Amino acid sequence: EVQLxxxxxxxxxxxxxxxxxxxxxxxxxxDYAMSWFRQAPGKGLEWVSFIRHRTYGGTTEYAASVKxxxxxxxxxxxxxxxxxxxxxxxxxxxxxxCARGSYQFDYWGQGNLVTVSS
Amino acid sequence: QSALTQPxxxxxxxxxxxxxxxxxxxSDVGSHNLVSWYQHHPGKAPKVxxxxxxxxxxxxxNRFSGSKSGNTASLTISGLQAEDEADYYCSSxxxxxxxxxxxxxxxxxx
Numbered sequence: 413e414v415q416l417x418x419x420x421x422x423x424x425x426x427x428x429x430x431x432x433x434x435x436x437x438x439x440x441x442x443d444y445a446m447s448w449f450r451q452a453p454g455k456g457l458e459w460v461s462f463i464r465h466r467t468y469g470g471t472t473e474y475a476a477s478v479k480x481x482x483x484x485x486x487x488x489x490x491x492x493x494x495x496x497x498x499x500x501x502x503x504x505x506x507x508x509x510c511a512r513g514s515y516q517f518d519y520w521g522q523g524n525l526v527t528v529s530s
Numbered sequence: 531q532s533a534l535t536q537p538x539x540x541x542x543x544x545x546x547x548x549x550x551x552x553x554x555x556x557s558d559v560g561s562h563n564l565v566s567w568y569q570h571h572p573g574k575a576p577k578v579x580x581x582x583x584x585x586x587x588x589x590x591x592n593r594f595s596g597s598k599s600g601n602t603a604s605l606t607i608s609g610l611q612a613e614d615e616a617d618y619y620c621s622s623x624x625x626x627x628x629x630x631x632x633x634x635x636x637x638x639x640x
Contacts, residue, residue: 456634
């Protein structure tokens with residue numbers, strides 16, 4: 413059974429950093445691209461970033477709203493995708509989801525709350 | 531403001547059919563057939579209902595169908611059921627190698 417579990421969220425102050433993890437199981441992690449999304453309170457889903465799988469060099473793409481502040485990475489040996497979030501702003505407050513894929517997403521995690529507040 | 535435009539809400543009675551539109555541009559929806567639709571119940575993981583414009587994943591009811599014309603994609607739910615009440619989002623791969631989402635449509639079963 414495919415499972416994706418996000419962790420690492422919490423309450424941080426503006427300007428601080430946080431790293432989210434997405435631990436995968438039930439499939440060959442290295443063969444798939446992985447993505448991050450978020451949903452701010454009362455808002456819709458927003459794509460954040462994806463990282464391609466090793467066949468495509470593990471290259472990355474970012475939404476304009478996070479480019480230069482967030483970094484996606486992966487450790488295929490541990491079946492984990494990461495989202496390093498720096499210079500956090502209040503508007504980054506959201507539930508963050510990871511999902512399998514790069515342009516269509518067949519499995520999603522349950523989400524992890526990140527709150528940025530002073 | 532979302533890159534793709536969806537109606538904020540659509541409603542229908544049980545058994546009826548409803549259609550949700552998703553309008554983009556020639557740089558995303560109109561440039562290929564990589565449009566997906568997701569059902570999202572608050573507090574739960576989103577679920578893919580349609581991918582590559584009109585394909586249905588295994589396990590998704592055939593009451594859900596997708597189509598596209600020009601820069602507009604559509605999701606039709608036929609034989610509306612109470613369990614279909616949820617938020618629905620369209621997404622499209624864009625020529626800039628990014629992904630764009632619609633603002634979401636709240637489906638209400640009357």
